[in-house]
Amino acid sequence: MTLPKQLVTLIVTLLLLVFLGTFLVTVRNTRDYLEKQLESHAQDAATSLGLSISPYLGQMDLATVTSMTDAIFDRGFYRSIRIEDMQGKPLVDRVLPVQLEDVPEWFINMLPLTTPEGEAVLMDGWMQRGRVVISSHPGYAYRQLWQNVTDTLRWFLASTALALLVGVLLLKRVLRPLKSVEGQADAICNREFPILAPLPRTPDIRRIVEAINRMSAKVGQMLDELERLAAGFRQQAYQHPVTGLANKRFFMDLLVNQINSTEVFSRGVLCLVQLKDFKRYNDEQGYSAGDALLESTAGELEKVSKQWRRSQLAHLAGADFALLVEEGAGEQIAQLAEQLVVALTGLYSTGRLDDPDVGHIGIGYFDGCQSASELLAEADMALRIAQSKGANEWHLSRADELESGQVSGATEWREFIGMALERDCIQLLYQPVVSCSDGRLLHREVLVRIPQDLDNPEQGSLLTAGLFMPQAERLQLTAEIDKAVISQLLGRLQNSPDDRAHYAVNLSLHTITSAGFMEWLASKLAEHRALAQRLIFELPEYGVVSLLDKVMGMLELVSGFGAKLSIDHFGRSFSSLAYLRSIKIDYLKIDGSFMRSIDASRDNQFFVQALAEIAHGLEIVVIAEAVETESVWALLPALHVDGAQGYLIGRPE
Template sequence: MTLSKQLMALIAALLLLVFLGTFLISVHNTRDYLEKQLESHAQDAATSLGLSISPYLAERDLATITSMTDAIFDRGFYRSIRIEDMQGKPLVDRVLPVQLEGVPEWFIDALPLTTPEGTAALMDGWVQRGQVLVRSHPGYAYRQLWQNIAGMLRWFLVSAAIALLIGVLLLKRVLRPLKSVEGQADAICNREFPILEPLPRTPDIRRIVEAMNRMSAKVRQMLDELERLAAGFRRQAYQHPVTGLANKRFFMDLLVNQIDSTEEFSHGLLCLVQLKDFKRYNDERGYSAGDALLEAAARELEKVSKQWPRSQLAHLAGADFALLVEECADDQVVPLAEQLVAALAGLYATGKLDNPDVGHVGIGWFDGRQSASELLAEADMALRSAQRQGANGWHFSRLDATEVVRVRGAAEWREFIGEAVERDRIRLQYQPVVACGDRQLLHQEVLVRIPQDLENPDHSRLLTAGLFMPQVESLGMAVDIDKAVISRLLRQLRDSADEQTRYAVNLSLQSISTDGFVEWLSGQLAEHRDHASRLIFELPEYGVVSFIDRVTALLGLLAGYGAKLSIDHFGRSFSSLAYLRSLKVDYLKIDGSFMRSIEENSDNQFFVQALAEIAHGLEIVVIAEAVETESVWKILPSLHVDGAQGYFIGRPE
């Protein structure tokens, strides 16, 4: 029961108690008064009648005595009048039966009225000849008592209703700040920190509101400080101090992680960009001018990087930059190289250089087989070849090798993927995500597969998402794949005896940015409402930041069906952590690049722990990706990570 209801119940109880006390006292006093009135009325009548008939009794004039007695009795105010001689023999005896109209029997039984008998002596001189006995009729007294009590009850009910109404209005006004405090507490739990104004006038409630305001401000300050600390550390540990781009350590961890993640990265390009004669530029113009040149180069290269959604730009050291572009096709090498060369030319146009020969670009091809060091060596050789070609040259190096899968053109890929969707050849595999410590299953991540041979799918090799999803996205068919995966998963949940396990499904950014997809998803969740709460939808961090409005709308939709939202590969970008407050996601998956040898990397440990503390303050579950070794698994609980996923935990099945 709420405080307002408790107070209203207390007020009602007090009013009832006061009424009952007043009512009982009033009833008792009224009954005593009426009984005394009945006694006085009977005694007065007996005395008056006795004086009137005494002379006639001495003369034995019974007719006159009877007439005078009847004259009084017929008025109806008396229950009985009896005139008797000294031997008790009745001379006149009149009795009126007690008949009460308009008064309930239960009332008469509950409040009986005594009717005292009035007596008067009949005298003949100094000799008593008899006596008069009179009892008043209680009917009028009962009627008056009933009317008084009924009127009192009506007045109480009306006044109580008015008092309760006024009390409710006053309580609502007085307790309104408490409702606001409740909303403030809920807002704090939802990662919002409002300050209540104006302050209430009631001193006690005012102090409560002031205390809540201080707490809200303090929690906000604590989270802000923790976010600034984590962001500051991330800048110091993973960003180049001059350009603000990812530094060499961050880039190498990311490169190694991506090369090992065949689910996501099957082929792509590594571009090395080097400014020409940067050391001489520093010597001639000073380090301040050199830093300004590096900043300008970083901004020009960022313009290129932003045109490739799945790319990572880094400042390795000195005048060396690197750009990793995932899932880049053969026919995109030349446009990318020309954009990078144009960026170098744009740097000359700023007027910071005297020589139009700004730098060179070396591009290495990743086909899914090289290690990180081999890919770097290949790109470095391409850079050396570009330097031999002349001003602002570029060179592309690709090792001769047989592709892992048969090469298909765009039209052939479109036909293959369309046929796989139409013939329901999409296959799902599942990788467990478990809680740190006890390995309790948190959920299963859904991984998408397509048989290489659609005619014989049960005996064909399965293509991983890293092999076909780049083609799917480039052809604009990601929505078809996402719909097929979600539909198939919901059917499996409907037919499965397991009613507990949750499943995480990756959504393409292309899907959530496509008109009509969210409406379709809403229809699917409504149709499978009983299983919708078991779904977790995952979006990559860079997509969440880029489509913040659409993600917010998606969150509202999922919340209505009990489904959850997770941010995947968190930490790859250097965006502010503040957006987590407004999004209210349920899961945060830390990118696997932070897990590589984390047991030996104190910087990564600090960042992961700080990120976990921030997420827990926002009620977000933190999960580590790419947990491949026991040593990494063992250190996660000390970093306050909630769960883990990776080959050490379990392979896709």
């Protein structure tokens, strides 16, 4: 029961108690008073009648005695009048039954009035001839008592209604700040930190509001400080101090994680970009000019990187830059290389360089078979060959394999993916996500596969999403794939009533921006409203900030059906952590690049723990990806990580 209702109930109870006490006292006093009045009335009448009829009784003139008695009795104020001799023999006896039309019978039975008798002795000189006994009729007393009770009840009801009306209005006015405090508390839980103003006039409530305001400001300040601390540490540990790009350490951890994560990275290219004669430029122009050149180079390369959604740019050291792109069709590689060449030649047009030969590009192609060191070696060898070719040249390692058709072009991919959708060959695998505290199942992540041989889908190998999803994004087919996955999963859950687990479905950012997808998803969730509460939709972090409005719309849609939203691969970008407050997600999955060597990296441990503290302050569940060793698994509870996913926990099934 709410506080206003409790206070109103208390007021009504107190008013009832006061009325009941007042009512009982009033009724008792009124009844006592009326009984005394009846007694006095009867005694006065008996005395008066006795004096009047005594002479006639002495003469035994019973006719006159009777006439005088009837004259008094007929007035209707007496219940009985009895004239009797000294032996008790009645000479005149008159009785009027008690009949009241204006007073309910139940009231008379509930509050009976005693009618005391008044007596007077009839004298004849010094001799007693008889006596007169009179009792007053209680009708008037009952009417007066009934009128008193009903008037009291009416007054109580009217005063109670007025008191309640005034009390409720006053309570609403006095307690209105508490409603604002409730909204403020809910806002704090929703990662917002408002300050209530103006302050209420009631001293007690004013102190409560002031305390809540201080708490709101303090919690917001603590989260801001923690976010600044985490951001500052991340910048110091993972970003190059001159260009602000990812440094070599961060890039190498990311590269190793990507190569070991076939779910998200099965094909791609590694581009090594090196400025020519940068040491000589530094010596001749000075370090300030050298830093300015590096910043300009980073800016030009970032323009290229932003054109490739699945990419990571890094400043390795000195004049060396690296760009990892998770796409790999032959025409795409050539397009990427030409964009990098344009970026390099653009530096010459700024006037900073005297020589139009700015730098060179070496490209290593990843086909899912090399290790990180092997891929780096191939890209480095390609860079040396490019330097031997001439000014601003690029070279691709293993170009013969690409030209021989081992990498399909856009037309082949479109036909392959379209045929897989048409034949309903999309296959789902499930990988468990468990709690770090007790190992219980939190949910299962849905992983997508397509048979390599669509004519014999039950035979042969399966293609991972890391291989075909980049091509699907380029061909704008991700929405169709994601629709097929969601439909198949909902059908499976509908046909498995004993399965109560939750399932996480990965969605491409291309999907949520495609026309008609949101409407389709809304109708699908409405059709399966009971199952929608068991779904978690995951979006990759790399484009969330740039598509914040779309992500907010997605969150509003799925949360309306009880589903949840998660950010996947968190930590790859260097965007501000503050945006987590606005989107109010339910889960945050830390990228595996922080996990694979976290047991040996104090910096990674500090960053993950700080990130977990920030997320917990925003009521976000934190999950670690790529947990594949016992040492990492044992470390996660101390870092306040809630859940884990990886081959150590369970392989896709």
